[in-house]
Amino acid sequence: MIPAINVSQVHKHFGQLHALDDVNLQIEQGEFFGLLGPNGAGKTTLINLLAGLARPNSGQLSVLGKDVVKHYRASRRLLGIVPQELVFDPFFSVREVLRLQSGYFGLRHNDAWIDEVMHHLALSDKADTNMRRLSGGMKRRVLVAQALVHKPPVIVLDEPTAGVDVELRKSLWQFIQQLNRDGHTVLLTTHYLEEAEALCNRIAMLKSGRIVALDSTQNLLNTLTGCRVSLQLTGALPIALLPQVIEQTDHHYVLALPSYQALEGVLSALRMAAINVQEMSLQQPDLEDVFLQIVGKENE
Numbered sequence: 001m002i003p004a005i006n007v008s009q010v011h012k013h014f015g016q017l018h019a020l021d022d023v024n025l026q027i028e029q030g031e032f033f034g035l036l037g038p039n040g041a042g043k044t045t046l047i048n049l050l051a052g053l054a055r056p057n058s059g060q061l062s063v064l065g066k067d068v069v070k071h072y073r074a075s076r077r078l079l080g081i082v083p084q085e086l087v088f089d090p091f092f093s094v095r096e097v098l099r100l101q102s103g104y105f106g107l108r109h110n111d112a113w114i115d116e117v118m119h120h121l122a123l124s125d126k127a128d129t130n131m132r133r134l135s136g137g138m139k140r141r142v143l144v145a146q147a148l149v150h151k152p153p154v155i156v157l158d159e160p161t162a163g164v165d166v167e168l169r170k171s172l173w174q175f176i177q178q179l180n181r182d183g184h185t186v187l188l189t190t191h192y193l194e195e196a197e198a199l200c201n202r203i204a205m206l207k208s209g210r211i212v213a214l215d216s217t218q219n220l221l222n223t224l225t226g227c228r229v230s231l232q233l234t235g236a237l238p239i240a241l242l243p244q245v246i247e248q249t250d251h252h253y254v255l256a257l258p259s260y261q262a263l264e265g266v267l268s269a270l271r272m273a274a275i276n277v278q279e280m281s282l283q284q285p286d287l288e289d290v291f292l293q294i295v296g297k298e299n300e
Contacts, residue, residue: 001028001029002029002064002065003026003027003028003029003062003064003065004027004028004029004030004031004063004064004153004154004185005025005026005027005050005061005062005063005154005185005187006025006026006027006060006061006062006065007023007024007025007026007046007050007059007060007061008024008059008060008061009022009023009024009058009059009060010022010023010024010046010049010056010058010059010060010061011023011056011057011058011059012042012045012049012054012056012057012209013057018209019042019045019209020042020045020046020049020056020209021208021209021210022059022210023042023046023059023206023209023210023211024211025204025211025214027185027187027202028185029064029153029183029185030180030183030184030185031185031186031201031202032177032180032185032186032188032199032200032201033185033186033187033188033200033201033202033203033204034188034189034190034196034199034200034202034203034204034217035187035188035189035203035204035206036189036190036193036196036203036204036205036206036291037189037205037206037207037295038207038295040208041206041207041208041209042206042208042209043158043189043206044084044158044189045209046206047081047156047158047187047189049061049068050063050068050079050081050156051068051076051079051081051156052068052069052072052075052076055069056069062075063075063078063079063154064078064153064154066078077105077150077152078152078153078154079152079154079155079156080147080148080150080152080154080155080156081147081155081156081158082143082144082146082147082155082156082157082158082160083143083158084158084159084162086136086139086140086143087143088131088134088139088142088143089131090130090131090132091130091131092130092131093127093128093129093130093131094118094123094126094127094128094129094131094134094142094145095114095118095127095128097131097142097146098114098117098118098142098145098146098149099111099114101146101149101150102114102149102150105149105150107149107150110149113149113151114145114149117145117148117149118145120171120174120175121141121144121145121168121171121172121175122141122167122168122171123138123141123142123145126138136164137164137165137168140160140161140162140164140168141164141168141172143160144157144160144172148179152184153183153184153185154184154185154187155176155179155184155185155186155187156186156187157176157186157187157188157189157190158189159189159190159191160172160188160190161190161192161195162191169195173195173199176199177199188200193286193287193288193291194286194287194288196217196287197217197221197286197287200217201216201217202214202215202216202217203215203216203217203220203287205291205294205295207294207295212294212295213290213294217287220287220290221285221286221287221290223290223293224285224289224290224293225258225259225285226256226257226258226259226262226285227257227259227260227263227282227283227284227285228246228254228255228256228257228282228283228284228285229254229255229257229263229266229280229281229282229283230252230253230254230279230280230281230282230283231252231253231254231255231266231277231279231280232251232252232277232278232279232280233251233252233253233270233275233276233277233278234251234275234276234278235251235273235274235275235276236251236275237253237275238269238270238272238273238275240269241255241266241269244256244257244266254283260282263282
C-alpha cells in the first residue's frame with residue numbers, strides 16, 4: 001500500500017539554520033500519527049514542505065505517492081491542513097469562506113458537506129456571521145472546517161486546539177476520530193501531550209530538526225519503568241528519601257520510584273520516623289515523562 005505521507009532524507013536550511021536534518025518518515029494510510037517536539041524543533045517547517053509552501057534543499061516528500069514538488073497540484077488536493085496561525089478573510093461570512101475554499105478545489109454545490117462540517121464543529125449558528133465578529137476559538141473552528149471542505153484523505157493538524165475551550169476540543173476530536181475511522185489519515189502536532197497519548201497510534205519526536213524517537217505510543221510508554229507516588233504527610237520527609245523527590249510543596253511530596261516494590265521501603269522509612277501519611281496516590285508514567293526523558297537526553 002502506498003504510504004499516506006512519505007518523507008525521505010529531507011534537509012531544509014534557512015541561512016545558517018539547519019531546520020530539518022535528514023528527516024525520514026513514513027505514515028501509513030489510516031494512521032492517527034503524532035509529531036511532537038519543543039518550539040523550534042521543525043514541526044511547522046515539515047508541514048510547510050508537505051503543503052508546498054516551501055521547498056526542501058534536498059530529499060523528497062510525497063502524499064499518497066504524489067511528489068509535493070513535481071506534482072504540487074495533485075498532492076495539494078489530497079491534503080487538508082489546519083495551520084497554527086489564525087488567518088482569515090475579514091470580508092466574508094463563515095459559509096461564504098467555506099464556499100470559496102471549496103471553489104479553490106473546483107467543487108461546486110458543496111453545501112451539504114459544508115453544513116455537515118459546520119454542524120460537527122458547532123458553527124451552524126454562525127454560518128452567516130462575518131469572520132471579523134467571531135471569537136478566536138470560533139475562528140479556529142473555521143480553519144478546521146476550511147481544511148475539510150474538499151474531503152481530503154490526509155488531514156494535517158498543526159496545534160489545532162491551541163487557545164480553544166474544552167468544549168471545542170472535545171467536539172473536534174470526536175469529529176476527527178470519526179474521520180479517521182472512516183479511513184482518513186491524520187497527522188497531528190500538539191503541545192497537549194495527553195491528547196497525543198489518547199489519540200495517536202504512533203508518534204515521532206523531533207528535536208533540532210532531527211527525529212530522535214519513532215515508535216508506537218505504547219512502546220514509547222513501555223520504555224519507562226517504575227512509578228510515581230504522591231504523599232501528603234504530617235511532617236517533613238526523612239532525609240534518606242529526599243533523592244527520590246521530584247516535586248515538593250510544604251508537606252506534599254511526589255517521589256519517583258524504580259518499581260512498585262520500592263513503595264514498601266518508603267512506607268517503612270516513614271513509620272520509623274513516626275510520620276503519618278494523610279493522603280497517598282500512585283501515578284503511572286505518561287507520554288510527558290517519555291517526552292522529557294528523550295528530549296532531555298538529546299539536550300545532553
